[in-house]
Amino acid sequence: MAETSTSGTTPTANIGVVGLAVMGSNLARNLASREGNTVAIFNRSHDKTEHLVAEHPEANFVPASSYEEFAASLQKPRAAIIMVKAGAGTDAVINALVDAFEPGDIIVDGGNALFTDTIRREKAVRETGINFVGAGISGGEEGALLGPSIMPGGSDESWVTLGPILKSIAAVAEGEPCVTHIGHDGAGHFVKMVHNGIEYADMQLIAEAYDLIRRGTGKSPAEIADVFAEWNKGELESYLIEITAEVLRQVDAATGAPLVDVIVDQAGAKGTGAWTVQTALTLGVPVSGIAEAVFARSLSSHPEQRSVSRGLPGPEADAQGGWTVDDPDAFIEKIRLALYASKIVAYSQGFDEIRAGAAEYGWTIDLGAVSKIWRGGCIIRAQFLNRIAEAYDQTPDLPVLLSAPYFVEALQRAQHAWRDVVATSARVGIPAPAFSSSLAYYDGLRADRLPAALVQGQRDFFGAHTYKRIDKPGTFHTLWSGDRTEVEAEDTH
16 A cells, blocks of 8 residues: 655645546536545546636645545545546556555545445455445535535444535534434435435426326316426425426527427336336345335336337326316315325335335434434435424334325325325226325225235145134145145245
8 A cells, every 4th residue: 555655745634535427527526616625536547637726726626636646635534535437447446445545544435335245345355454435425525515415334443534525515403414324334325225215206206296287187287287386385395396397497498399398208117216126125125115116107107118109008198098087176186195195105115215225234224313304415305304304303103104104194195185085096097106106005004804815825725835723823735635634834934
């Protein structure tokens, strides 16, 4: 590992950024704008470093043309934030920094890394005596520049150095910086992953609400924008509701049509939504609302399948044939309530997954603190998060979020409208998978008895997987291919 004294460079920076694409550049500028920070910068292509220095002389960046020079410019313990594309590139930068850094220094991966990769990297880097921190950073380009929500993992030792720096650049909500030490090794990237999964669900639910309003009332996108703007004044107040109104108001300069009508209806994805669902399956946590949002994007992105399926039979009241509701205002209010109820389910499922992940990987995660740092800077920031924080403040070990008194009352208010919206969408042939799956999950939770008993019987029949009884302890198997008597058995669930 390099010794600073050999470089001839005086260490002046307290934080460094490696990777100067838009997110990295904006984060570096944010850091430099905060009192007490001096920022070293490095990019593999040095012209980007030079360009950023030239464009922003006010930042007083400390540029470096090599990893050794970058390390020499940093005060000890050195701290560097990597902002490069997840994958092999991240590993290459980590290895280069490990060679240039010393024990006690800190390497922060601020990209969207898979949390299991972060666990692997943290373990490997720790062996060198260097701290490795996986930090989720949410808020996009604007958040990186003006104040993101930050979810750092890593060691307690690294948080001592990083805490004040990250607090200086984080968004602020109700006087509190939107950053907290999430937990060790991969905890930060795990929580950021689930954040993105909830984001998928939130966006899909809003899209379904828009689709139902437009098809059912005939309102234009601009008129529906006014609906969302009004919703943003109440319990649905959030960044995503706010920007939905902006998108719906936008007119395409080339055609004069609403921009939403010009955009191809195939939604992209970058992987975190799928990771959320895959991880939930591994943990045995139902995140059906999030999963349906991920699958809805997948379905939208198969035009060849959709093209050959357009002739499939649908209901007589097919929405394509001009279905409309009798009372548009009442219908819109029902959709608002259904959206709020489904949103509660999405967040509840996400927090369930965080709790399960913490138990599986040995993390101590404060769910209330997580909800608070999501109130500003991030994509899912919303007034609603205060209610979640209050629920966990009152009952830190709350088994399921939607069982908190506030949400019970909200679901009671919303459930009849929610059911009407789901029934209507099914009757007229409008896909509303996130609304529908959220309601099914809710009803599954509240059911006295589920048909899983039959599933267990089937599993025992074909695979001798055993079952338990409601009237006595133990594990049992029926001799289905024999005389069908019941015998005690070893649990093979």
